[in-house]
Amino acid sequence: MSKEPYISVKDIHKSFGKAEVLKGISFDIAKGEAVCIIGPSGSGKSTLLRCLNGLAEIDRGTIRIGTHNVHEIKTDQQKIALRKDVSMVFQQYNLFPHKTALENIMMAPIHVLKQDKQEVEARALALLKKVRLDGKEKHYPGELSGGQQQRVAIARSLAMRPSVMLFDEVTSALDPETVKEVLVTIRELVDDGLTCVLVTHEMGFAREVAEHVYFTDQGVIVEHGKPAEIFSNPREARTKAFLDQIL
């Protein structure tokens, strides 16, 4: 079954001023696949994610996600259309502090997708239940723990019913005890068949959940493969050195 990959990234380059951060990255992701990107800080992982949902623009190369040609997107309209399909969850959760958890989840579907309020509320409550936060609808982000806030952020992105979810080191800012609850939530999403791209430091999680792992260093993909291969038998010296430090 040779399907065209859902996400197709070809030879993208990005520089910030004189510093080149992405030096020719290419990969394909099939629909429903869960992919982890690992690597040392400064290797361009977060920048890569931001290029996928249009928060950063690439200098060279092509990105195709579904029917969106991201490299050709110039207008705000096109960016909004892309972001309805590609959602992102951030390391710092970035919940809106002046709205309750439920309002955070409901805001975008109501104002961006222009959906009916009752329907959105029902969906939002269901999502809160799914991330195991039912009962916390009326709480403000300031009243929730880091792990709880991150789960609300995940629910908020899911409310848009995206076809792709991007996770940018979502557990890095959390206390170790709360990391697990977020990983469990993400795992369930992967099991449900959502296409996920995760940038993470959680090697154990990557090993269990990912179907494909990419190791990046200094703006290029050094090695990629099935998690079992990468973690037990890395081919490249750089991969080995990185994994030795982490594991």
Add this chain to the structure above:
Amino acid sequence: MRGLNQIATDLPVLNTAALNRIQTFAGGARLTLTPALGLLLIACFAASIGVAQAQAASGHPSVLATLWKWMPLILKGFVFNIAISFLAMAIGTFFGMFLGLAQISLFRPVRKGAWFATHFFRNAPWLVLLFYCMFLLPFKFTLFGVTIPFPDWMKATLGLSLPVMANVSEIVRGAIQSIPTGQWESAYSLAFNRRQTLWMIILPQGVKRMLPPWMNVYCILAVGTVLASVVGVQEVMTLTGDALSAENRPELLMPFYGFVLLLFFAYCYPIARWTVAMERKYAVKI
């Protein structure tokens, strides 16, 4: 102020309590009114009455009696100052808000124009702007065939609203820029457009940060309304001056002006306290 967030080290490189004090200075002059000042003013006032009384030639009514005689007029003038301050604040805030938003516009000419206007009116002395408005605005104008008089105090109000507008513009811009970029990013990632992000997410969070400096601008404006006396508006200073020349007793100068100072203190002090309380309540908890 963003520099503070960029300190990489968490060593005690800077003492943050003192830094907060300096931040307020960097943002502009700050009126800090304390009960101590009130007591000091009352003491000075009482002292000046005492000195004046000592200097008074016999046969003149006492200083306090004279002050009491003129008090209704002076108070009427003071109320007029307050009215001017309300109006100037309202006008300045309204236009200042849009000017502040224009300063972060994506259109370069709008942005540059707003920046220029803001800094032009911030750099011009308040008195010169007052003069400008007094002399160059017409004393009446016709709208749809109706002649509307444009009295002096209205021109002064407009003149005072110009620096207020510039200061509010800077306050709005500063508040918006102090909201972490993560908020913009997550809003964009949820497919909000710029207008929605600004009005539904950024500005509501910014309003709390704008309130204390905005109240501070009001206090400075309230105190600054006395400048209108220089351009001939009949407000508290001119009326006090008139009373003094009617009495023609130089020893009354200090008690009378002291009384005006007390009036302003009594008005601005509660506002300043309220501002401090608000600042504490709305201290950003992220």
Add this chain to the structure above:
Amino acid sequence: MQEFFDWFRWLYDATGINLTIFYDSFDRSRFVNGFLTTLKLAASCVTLSVAVGVVGAWLQGSRLNFTRRVVYWYIQLFRNTPPLVQLYFFYFGIGHLVKGASGVPLVTNMQWAIFALSLYAGAFNVEIFRSGIEAVPRATIEAAESLGFSRLRAYVLIVLPLAFRISLPALNNNLVNLVKTTSISYAIAVPEMLYVSNQIWSDSVNVPEMMNVLLICYVSLVGILVWLMHKWENAMRVPGFGTV
């Protein structure tokens, strides 16, 4: 040079825009003197107010409670009352008491203006310098002392340079405000730019032209000052040290 000035006479004839400060030598010299007076006022007030600030900040750290109290009252009084009223207080209130033997006032209005405005801005400066000094944490001073610096040396070589850099933005803001505030000395007939312009437009009946010239002059003067201060701040910047 004369052709340049004469062009403005032509401008008046052709368009009615009457800029006497250019083509009339009397008005020209009046305006230039007014401008120079403003500069002189600004420079004197800036210098004196910084001196007041330095001395006041030093006195505020005094061991004597009395000294500290006096500085405190001074700051509270001058920071929280309108500078115009302070000016009137000094010039009218105290001025008429300070008369020489023949009834001639000993202190001119220009001197009162400088005195009052320096005290006004000085009050703010004391707070600014004090906060700057306090923002340098004890740990830095202790480190200096552990290296063998005496208290005075540590203060001069380490605390003051750091405190100065921290205070610079606030100090610049205050000094710019001071230059703007010098215009209130109009009220006591100091012949600075605003006063002189008033005289000129009363004589030559060219109010709009003079008002515009005045506005442009002030905004440019303050603008240049702001730009210079900004350059100075950038030159003094230490990487990684939070600037406000």
